[in-house]
Amino acid sequence: MTRFRRQLFVGWFLFLLASAGAIALHLRYHLALPKYAYLTGWAFFGVMLLLTLYNARKKLPFLPLGKSENWLQIHIYGGFFTVVLFLIHLNFRLPTGWFEGTLAWLYLLVTGSGVVGLMLTRILPRRLSTRGGEVIYERIPVLRHALRCEAESLAFSSDSTAKSPALAEFYLRELAMFFSGPRHFWPHLLESRRPLNALLSEMDDLRRYLNESERATLEKLRQLVRQKDGLDYHRALQSSLKLWLFVHLPLTYSLMMFTLLHIVIVFAFAGGAR
């Protein structure tokens, strides 16, 4: 069994075992134990706290706290386990009241964003490496600017044999916008080549109006368009790989704040809890 398969197997096995144990305990004790909601609540909160500690682990790489990879595995399967604890804590009913509802929604959004993030981190890197042209995210604007300058100098270079400014006009009409900034985020994310093909097709149409020298320039522009498209592709996918955390983390902090408030309120009005 390969390492990742073993990881998957162990993760699911422990998750299913823990879930089965938690449900069995719930069925056995949920009517028998006094203050049962407190017990499930603290267990739920404890696991959530453990999950948020992963971020602290990331901030302290110089301490011997174990491999981040193992922490992530705990974070993933622990995250799945919180769904079971969440349902047990709610006693398998829908939440009532705006506060409880907000808390439940926050939990669902955190979990959902985590699952989306997990999917993105498993799918997008493979697509990036398949596409090739690896580039550091922070360098993309610099490279894009260089491509733009090169494209502009090609399009606007004076050609003594040209009879009309067709190439320059085409650049201003179709390519200036394309080179000016990142484009086609969603098509790239959805692996659609339609915008690129449309642009290349327009460039093909333009060929018939150009002389030999201009055609050579157009060919160079085509190469630059492809390179720019590659940069946009990397930007779209690398942005997605980074941006989901900007959803997941603020929601997590909000959830933890609301949870703490929830605990305070529960203890403040403890009379009704069982």
Next chain:
Amino acid sequence: MPPTIERPQRWDVAFDSEMTDAAVGRLLAIAPFSAMDEAKFSKRTPLREILRNDTSIRLYRKGEIIVRQGDYGTSAFLILSGATRVVLKPDLPLSLLGRQAPGKKGIFRTLAQLWSSNRPPESFRRAQLGHGEGLGARRNENEEVHVFLQDLPRVLGQHRTEQMIAGDFFGEIAALSRMPRTSTIFADTDEVELIEIRWQGLRDLMRYDPALQQHINRIYRERAMASFLRATPMFRHLTKEQLAQVAEQVEFATYGDYDWSGEYKRLAKAGSVTPEKEPVIVQQGDYPNGVVLVRAGFARVSQKFGTGERTLNYIGAGHVFGFDEIAHNWREPSASVSFQFTLRAIGYTHVIVVPTHVMEKIVLPSLPPKDLPALIAPRDVEIAAPAPTELARDLVGAETLEFLTENRFFNGTASMVIDLDRCTRCDDCVRACASTHDNNPRFLRHGPSIGRLMIANSCMHCADPVCMIGCPTGAIHRESFAGQVVINPVTCIGCKACANNCPYDSIRMVDVRDENGDFMMGEDLKPIAKATKCDLCVENHGGPACQNACPHGALERMNLNNLTALADWMKR
């Protein structure tokens, strides 16, 4: 037409551009050069030109360190006047060699990183960057930095030493075999004049002067050969006498160029790194005249394929080549085979050749049948029997093997390998490195890639650390024998020798700051620079921070000379 460059020639760059005719004339009048027969030297490499281009006259003052134990060097020394002293036992302490003591950070230093992480990058307390204890440094008239032992009587009192006088050679074994220097040698008189001979010159002098060759061969066999042969499994059944006989008859040679990193950089830039340009050690199809043992450096095993050659494997120190063919011919003399593959030096390769007759008379009869390789099956055009060297291609694939060879990545014992199919480009590795190293990440998460494999621009802790050649203060060193290559910031003088030598551009010079964040300036009002690079977190508990910080198991520090480990990791 592909871009071309002028092929570098021998003596394009002299070892010392200031060697004059008068100096050469003076050397020719001194032993051992005076006893050499100029007529025996080839017309292309006359003695006079060797002395002019491959030597340099060096002056040292009393107490100045000439070579340090553990350093790598590519030159030998001959004492012209004055005396030097070699430290025998015990070895000089690390502090006197310009190195930092190995060890992990204590609990308080580890925890202190919690609040010290806000400091400006690469900042030091001014007191931290004073001279090493017991050491001083001065520049000579050529602006070379010489480090000297401040308390010489104490060193002499605490260490057993031996004096060397005019006419004595030292450093020749390290120069010829690219092994670390075994002892520290310092100047013992007020003015010591030495001639430093780079290895190419020494090689040529040996070639044309039998007396020098005999002298160095004897030293080499006495000091280095016996221990190497004893450690080679093929000879483990030999008696002491037989081993001595083998040691007496083996030959040794160096192929390629010790200064390969410079030429490699130029050729790589021009895109003309090809196997055909590498020096041949053994040619496929030739009569097997000896078993080749690689003692240092690396060699490419290749096979004719179409009009070119395809790489089957690369082998490094400790590997044996040609054993199968010679064992086959010994057992089946009527169906003898020639060398099945070609062996070429990559960069440089130092080899020991055990002649066929020594193998047949002494070595092969001592081996039990189970230790003998299988007979080589008859073949027509293609290889019939799978040779062990073919496994490398099967393991990682032909393209990856070519990629690793052409980029010289097999040199790395702890290369940063990234699986792009798993890497989410989150830069947790970069942040972890920065947090662990004065807020200055010591690597770039980018580098040459093939398919889903990327070798990031980080120190690979090379098996052949060319960066360690020429450090004037010993600041760059191995933490232990064959251990991590680290830099002691206290003794680094920012000369860039290591950064310029590194073929992989993995060493960066940074201007350091004081505790207030201001750049430190020298007396000349120029910023103080230090060489920085990955130290594999030698001081940290738990291993490399980059590897531990990767949430997706996409980054691994790996010995790329072990293709099985790489293959296992890729299939994980």
